[in-house]
Amino acid sequence: MLLLALDTATPAVTVALHDGTEVLAASTVVDARRHGELLMPSVDRTLAEAGVSLGDVTAVVAGVGPGPYTGLRVGLATAEAFGLALGVPVHGVCTLDGIAYAYGTSHGHRGGPFAVATDARRKEVYWARYDDARTRASEPAVDRPADLAEPLAGLPVAGAGALLHPDAFPGAAPPEHVTAGALAALAAERLAAGAALAPPRPLYLRRPDAQVPRNYKVVTPR
Structure with a gap:
């Protein structure tokens, strides 16, 4: 292999x-x-x-x-x-699973549930909750940090999204990326282990910034 x-x-x-x-x-x-x-x-x-x-x-x-x-x-x-x-x-x-694996298998990790949050820009984070390094407990989502402060209270949170918003994630921890x-x-x-891996399909979770203009003027030849 x-x-x-x-x-x-x-x-x-x-x-x-x-x-x-x-x-x-x-x-x-x-x-x-x-x-x-x-x-x-x-x-x-x-x-x-x-x-x-x-x-x-x-x-x-x-x-x-x-x-x-x-x-x-x-x-x-x-x-x-x-x-x-x-x-x-x-x-x-x-990608969140990769950060969770690195965090959950690190020598400094004490075990137990945790979360991962990466920077989603627009003052939001991509995040998911984990039972351990190999087990994701929630589907990836995108939310504002302030909306996650209560649901993730008391949990360590790894990733750049947590490190960028320490007020919402006081348990912020590396790795950053x-x-x-x-x-x-x-x-x-x-x-x-014979487990099936996911297909290589993107998890965007929201629409791209670039959009086709609406109600644009159609120009026709005279």
């Missing part, structure tokens, strides 16, 4: 190679405006560090969000292109 994992649902452009047991190489660059520019060089760098070629990859794992439309589609389109070119399966993993290494490790566990 050689999994190529990537995620562009957060400001982190992150890539990793996983052999089913451990991460062989990884690259993470945080830049919210250059996903398309940074992703392929990150893939090349990760392959070179691991000493393998793209043709050695047996499956692709892509973070499906939730995340902003523009950034998220960069990673998913690239993953689909790799899958078609290599003739290998492409699996989707919720997802890493492809965590996505790959979680996917490898699920595949080894």
